[in-house]
Amino acid sequence: MMLNANLKTFSDYFKAFATGHPDLKFFCFGSVEKGIAFARSLEEFDYPFLWLEEPVATTIDNGAAHINDRFSVGITALVTAPLDDNDAQIDAYSLGYQIVTDLQAKMRADRKAGIIDMELEGQRKYPVSQLWVDGNFGFRLELLMDLNINATIYKP
Numbered sequence: 001m002m003l004n005a006n007l008k009t010f011s012d013y014f015k016a017f018a019t020g021h022p023d024l025k026f027f028c029f030g031s032v033e034k035g036i037a038f039a040r041s042l043e044e045f046d047y048p049f050l051w052l053e054e055p056v057a058t059t060i061d062n063g064a065a066h067i068n069d070r071f072s073v074g075i076t077a078l079v080t081a082p083l084d085d086n087d088a089q090i091d092a093y094s095l096g097y098q099i100v101t102d103l104q105a106k107m108r109a110d111r112k113a114g115i116i117d118m119e120l121e122g123q124r125k126y127p128v129s130q131l132w133v134d135g136n137f138g139f140r141l142e143l144l145m146d147l148n149i150n151a152t153i154y155k156p
Contacts, residue, residue, distance in 0.1 A: 003116055005069040005147030011052060013116070014075060017106055018050040023099060024077070025049060036078075036136070048079040048095060048138070060146065067153050068117065068146040075103065076128060076140040089137050093127060096138025100125055103141065117146035 003009050011029045018027035026049035028039045039045055055071035077099035079092035104123065110116045124142045 002114060002148045004151050005057070005071070005149040006152075007055075010055065010071060010145075010147060014050065014052045014103075017103055021050075021099065021102060023048055023095060028052070030054065048077060048099065050099065051076045051078060059149070065150070065154070067149050069149050071145045071147060072142075073145070074140050074142050075100070076138060078128065078136045078138045080135050081137050083135055092137035093139070096128065097125065100139045100141040107143075107145070118144060 003013065015027045015029070018024045025046035026039070026042075026044060028042075028049060029052045030038065031054050039049065039051065053074045053076075055073035057069040057071050060068045060070050077096040079095050081088040081092035083089075104120055107116060107118055108120055111118055122144075126140045126142070128136060128138045128140060130137075
C-alpha cells in the first residue's frame with residue numbers, strides 16, 4: 001500500500017533507511033538553514049550521517065480520485081575526513097556516493113512493491129561543496145517522490 005503523505009511518514013521512511021544502513025550512524029531531518037552545528041550539538045551525533053532536507057510539496061491530481069503530493073527534496077550522506085588527507089577525502093566521497101546509491105536501490109524496490117511512487121531517471125547526485133562544510137565530504141541526492149494524500153483530501 002502506498003505511503004500517505006505527511007511529514008512524519010516522509011521523514012520516517014528515510015530514518016528507517018538510515019537506521020538499517022550498516023554505514024550510517026545518525027539521521028537528521030530539517031532545513032539547511034538549521035546548519036550542521038545543530039546536528040553536531042546533539043548528544044547522539046556521529047559520522048557518517050544522513051541529512052534529509054524539508055521537502056517542497058506539489059499536489060498532483062490524476063482526475064480519477066487519486067491525488068498525490070510530489071515531494072521535491074535533497075538528502076545528503078555526510079562523511080568526515082581530515083582536510084590534509086586526500087585519500088581519506090576520496091574514500092569519504094566514495095562512501096557518501098555509495099550510501100545515496102543504496103538509498104536509490106531501496107526506493108526502486110519500494111516503488112516496485114507499490115509503497116512509493118518515484119522515478120530514478122532524472123535524480124541528480126552532487127558532491128558536497130567544500131565552500132560551506134568543513135571536513136565533511138559526501139553526496140547530495142535530489143529526488144521527486146509521490147506520496148498519497150487521498151485520506152486528507154477525501155475526509156468524510
